[in-house]
Amino acid sequence: MSPEYSPTAPRSAVSPNDLRPAALDDVDQILVDALRRDARMPNNALAALAGIAPSTALGRVRSLIERGVIRGFHADIDPRALGRGLEALISVRLQAHARKHEAFTRRIAKLQEVVDIYFIAGANDYLLHIAVLDAHSLRDFVIEHLGADPEVAGTETTLIFEHLRPRP
Amino acid sequence: MSPEYSPTAPRSAVSPNDLRPAALDDVDQILVDALRRDARMPNNALAALAGIAPSTALGRVRSLIERGVIRGFHADIDPRALGRGLEALISVRLQAHARKHEAFTRRIAKLQEVVDIYFIAGANDYLLHIAVLDAHSLRDFVIEHLGADPEVAGTETTLIFEHLRPRP
């Protein structure tokens, strides 16, 4: 008998050189969902939730990490507790001839103030989400780390009044 | 003897009605830092790292949660694994007379596609970070959830090529 297509098995990747992690089955979905809500949920409880043995849950979670589906487990910390009560978004446009995007990214990524780096389409090249102590620190950040860089053609800073993360 | 200033004690809040969590001592700092890197680090290991007994570490972490310093523990999931390989930023401007910001926020916060809601200063009122399946879903999202709302005066959508989160 020739091999045949199984409709219940996960499909292979859609495009040829696709780095997408393999599709998640129902159990994986439950585990991922639970860990997204509470990364410290015991393996025990995960197993019970998913209706599998603890050892199986352990293997599943390890596989999810291995496959890159779970990229990490992190505590969400109130920036105010870290003395970073002021958050801002900074649009950054690099010089047209600038081809040192990677170097810029690496340099910016090292700065303590930087929370997110979005590499974006459109007139600007980056949107930086930063968290600092106060307005003075914000100015210092822009002047010292962006204004001083000859590759940076321009910046635009916008204050964040409130930041919500609805999912977790 | 009159009460005197103790240089080692944490200062009280700077401004009168300040909701800032109390300052963190060295041990708290270590715990917060470790849990930010790895939310699943065992309480045991945390204790050893901070140089305190496990029971003390347990109490410290609970206190940090209680005080709102730690807002949660979350697994970081690759959006591609969730079938959300396309991310975008959408600037949203509400009608000048719109005073239903809270209602808008609540409605948007419920949508599965929404990753972050930034309430910002400037010409626009919101910046939404969303993750969707593909360009078609993105268009649908804008039309259905933003374009259809009479309170929304305008939107501007920008694709995210890459999103880095340097800290963890």
Place this chain on the structure above:
DNA sequence: CTTGAAATATTCGGCTT
């Protein structure tokens, strides 16, 4: 904040489907 002990959870090898 620590100790110490009981209750829970993790983890692995070996076995079953």
Place this chain on the structure above:
DNA sequence: AAGCCGAATATTTCAAG
């Protein structure tokens, strides 16, 4: 391949000092 079981290790948690 993937899952379960059982048993040794490890961890969590609380009451007491």
